[in-house]
Amino acid sequence: MSSLVQTCVEVFSQLLEYNEREAVLGDLEETGVFGGLALRDVLGLVVRRKLEIWKSWRPWLTSLGLAVPCSFLLIGLSLHVSQTCQRLLGSKVEHASELIVGPGLALFVCNVLLLIGWSWTGGFVMGSVSRRTVSVSAISAFIPCLFCMSRFHVAFLSRFSLVLFLFPAICGVSHGLRFAQIKFKPALAMAIGITLLSIHTWSSSGFWFPNWVLSWPVWFLVMTAWRDRPHKLHIVAQSFRQT
Template sequence: MATVIVDPMWSAAEAAALLLPASEREAVLGDLMETDASGWKALRAVIWLRVRREVELWRRWQPWAVGLGLALPSSFVLLGASVSVAWAFRGVLHGGGLHPDLVGGVLTFLEQALLMAGVAWCGGQTVALLSRRTLWTSALLCLIPCCFCLSRFRTEVLSPWCLLLFLVPAMCGIAVGLRRGHGGWKVQTGIAVFLTALALAQWRITLLTLCVLLWPAWYLATSARKTDLQ
């Protein structure tokens, strides 16, 4: 019985082809087989095609907007917001904090928690809607500030993992954005107005921080309006 020799380079090429869209994966491998390309040549062709596809994605404005204009700066802001939520919650549990009375402490906690969760949710949804094919880049740009702050977080009363509270609503927003769903322009506009009011109530917030926090919410409202009018 004849022995079938499997070219390891062809196996590597088939594995690399998994990075290509499913619609063109079989066509690319089929064309390479028809031309009797060697395993090494097939691997180079697949990798080069994937690189070209990635470069084409970055010729549009959306990946730059969500990467450098949302994922990176928002992560720093939301890391601080997560710590503020954790401090407010600790104040409610142990008394004191920003308000000596329980009602004031609870209201402060809810205000900060809703702002943090709403901004993170809108940011995640915007990333998924605008540039779902470069989502891994946005995730990496978000991970860099998280790792940096985790390595330097020093306090005995709070866990360093409180820095990452914003990731839960952000991932929920990403899941909604990947399904390309929204609640209609009235709902999205209401969310944007609500988050704007909460942000303005934070007297320490700067104009630049306000823009970083709120542009995804208003983008979603505008996008939902255009969708409903079509």
């Protein structure tokens, strides 16, 4: 039993940062605390550290403000893209030029680009803003997917047509974990491009609300890059004066 408890202590200690984990295990060994007391101390510390993360606005933004609502909206867009693709491929076109320049194909391409852009930028913000809770954000994004897939009953379409956005979103998360920020000019170009592509989603009464929900991550990247520009310019100016 004692060996099992000690194994649990080592397993749960892996949830701590490396330096803190080594310090905690070293203190327990020096003080001679083993068994249930050691497990209680390690678990208590792990719980406190995990709760401290949620005192910041970042994990709440990425999990509730981004992952959940954007997942539902991207599921709807994925389904729309899948249905449009099936309709275009199944329709009989008399002339090939009609398929190439027709408005239906142009709208389909626009929606595909929007799906990729919205998914990637949302994933990037999820991975870069709150790296320590990205697993929670990922679970929050997968729950709507599982919910909708379990209730999906559309003839001639696979359930996987609902989650076309997952691959670009995962790529965005991966890049967000590797790079905390995008440079200002690429971020601005991406934001302008996505906004122009989303023009067809505007209604006569103003902007379509889901459009704003899906577009805020890319403009968030623009604002973040713009905010850090003066700091970078100040560093460059200091280095120039020192030389």
